[in-house]
Amino acid sequence: MALIYTDDEADERLDDFRDLTTADRRPDRPGGRGLVIAEGTVVVRRLLASPYPVRALLGVERRLRELEGDLAGLAVPAYVTSADVMARVVGFHLNRGVLAVADRAPRSTPEQVLEGARVVAVLEGVGDHENLGALFRNAAALGVDGVLLGPGCADPLYRRSVRVSMGNVLRVPFAPLPDWPAGLDLLRSGGFRVAALTPRPDAVDLCELSGPAEAEGDRVALLFGSEGHGLSDGALAAADLAVRIPMAGGVDSLNVATAAAVAFYEMGRRG
Amino acid sequence: MALIYTDDEADERLDDFRDLTTADRRPDRPGGRGLVIAEGTVVVRRLLASPYPVRALLGVERRLRELEGDLAGLAVPAYVTSADVMARVVGFHLNRGVLAVADRAPRSTPEQVLEGARVVAVLEGVGDHENLGALFRNAAALGVDGVLLGPGCADPLYRRSVRVSMGNVLRVPFAPLPDWPAGLDLLRSGGFRVAALTPRPDAVDLCELSGPAEAEGDRVALLFGSEGHGLSDGALAAADLAVRIPMAGGVDSLNVATAAAVAFYEMGRRG
Structure with a gap:
């Protein structure tokens, strides 16, 4: 140098x-x-x-x-x-x-991101650069293998996302997932269970995702929507199941990056 | 009106x-x-x-x-x-x-915050108003009963903390905890186990705090340090046990509010 x-x-x-x-x-x-x-x-x-x-x-x-x-x-x-x-x-x-x-490198494909992955995050409408950066930081810390970006997501390589992620957008593989929400079939055909995070009361408790009934080698895709509006009906319908983080009464949902950290942690409990 | x-x-x-x-x-x-x-x-x-x-x-x-x-x-x-x-x-x-x-209301005492509480957070050196506000938001969402503030903490009632907490600093009881770290004895004498969150490798896995061996009515105080420096040696020594969130290799620790959310969630799993 x-x-x-x-x-x-x-x-x-x-x-x-x-x-x-x-x-x-x-x-x-x-x-x-x-x-x-x-x-x-x-x-x-x-x-x-x-x-x-x-x-x-x-x-x-x-x-x-x-x-x-x-x-x-x-x-x-x-x-x-x-x-x-x-x-x-x-x-x-x-x-x-x-x-x-x-310079930017050529974009990864969803198939490249999923190869060898056990837990991935799939995002819809996470348009805030800081939330997106924080989510990547949490993904790296808690052992998530990749991130797929549905419609309405911010750019992980924008300066503010890079900074808030502590540079983890440069380490956690990501790719856009086109053809939304039909593109989620790619995950299912790869053996992933697609679990949509939602505050809906009929969703099952998040901890059931890591319960003893689950196979060890289970692949899971965790689907998160925007903080404001949550997942679209189409995305919820395309998921295999809906899970929720138990919340105390009367309180707003968590920030999307924080909710993701909790879900990533729960997935790590399986190991 | x-x-x-x-x-x-x-x-x-x-x-x-x-x-x-x-x-x-x-x-x-x-x-x-x-x-x-x-x-x-x-x-x-x-x-x-x-x-x-x-x-x-x-x-x-x-x-x-x-x-x-x-x-x-x-x-x-x-x-x-x-x-x-x-x-x-x-x-x-x-x-x-x-x-x-x-106007401000008269401050609560630590005894008032602990009365009837099952899970509380105790903070040392959390001096960033936004981190502190986010931590209160997570405490409210995940059912934590109160927050005690050791030395070096920001003011939960400062405008930026209020905003980032989504107003939850106005709902979750808090009080300063004087005489640090000896003041932690107040928790122990109230039947709380004091668990220090730390990345130290000799700490036990966070999930052991909610394991089946734990009594149902167990009271737990979760002790968090600043994002930069973590807990002081004195605070760590005064805790009953040290617990850590399992992290993927080579990654910075989580933001303190995010780490707190994960720990609060783990405590909620006992219910």
Whole structure:
């Protein structure tokens, strides 16, 4: 790794990092360039370990030195500048002191995500980038093997999702699931039981999913809807069963990422 | 309920609602006035149902009309104005269109919080208002009976905690627990087992807390530390046992509110 020093905020080599808060940096918007952006040493490290081709790093010297081991042998330019110049380039003050950008890798297919998986999450309408990021963080922590994205989901590779996930969107495999909800047949034909999480009172208790009656090698797909509206009727009808997390009376449902953490944990109890 | 119309942003009767983002509104800061502030109809409704003496409401007419049933018979002034005037009074644009302010009620004691409780959460160093609010939301949803606050915790009644909790800080009893960690003896003498949540590898699996060996009427206190540093050595030593949530390899621990949700859920499995 060679550090490249610059104190020119107009340096064209820093263009990948410019004006990160503007809408055109959102890959899901027209004109969005779709670069993957990692902030902070923990997440940058995960980006370096991911399949995404890293284009460059930008940071203060102290943070880049922390990453020297991770960068050894990589032909990735690492630009060193001051916190002030960095703030003017990216458009805001960045506490974490280091950024990396990468190109997108070719998308996985649902079949690739399901291969070898025992527990996956399938999302419908999870449109909030922070909720989506938090869900990926919980999936990684609690041993979920992949995530499939139905209609209305946010982009896991948007900067805010990457950050809230602590970089786990770069590690947990995901793919869009087209042809909704008929595409859920792909799961069933792969031997997954499709369990829809819902507050409906006729749903069975979540703990029945991990009960002693269940086979050890059982594959399960957990289906989550948006926090506001829950799953669509079509998605509920396409599931094999409906399960609910027992709630105390009169209380709003949990945040979708939190509900997912509880369900992921329950699945882990089987092991 | 009588609606009081005003379009004067300097109206002194609106002073309780003025400049909500300034630091002096934080009750934990010198000069902070310590009013309890609720935003949006759901949370305002919870404030009206709480023991906190409500001083006034401010909102757009449509939102205040939604609250007419809750306000019936209450001698609380409800000021109606436009979204623009409201934004200029509070200092930012408020999506939710209605606010209420209340005085603080006398603090509960730990003994009051523990009375009749089966499961409580005890926090050390949870200093982030949003994490704290989310933890209260999860406590309410998953049937936890109360929260005790050790040193370094944020104020549950700060505006941002109230909002993120969806108003559940106004429903779940809480109290400061002085004399840390010796104060934990209060729990033990009340028949609580004190279980410290920690990622330490020598901790037992969380599910052992709800195993068949446990008595039905068992009282449990779940002890959580800050996301960054975890529990102090003193707190860990003062606990009866250490439990951990099984995690997949190489992943950061869960957010403290999410870890708490998982533990609260596990406790609910006993019922």
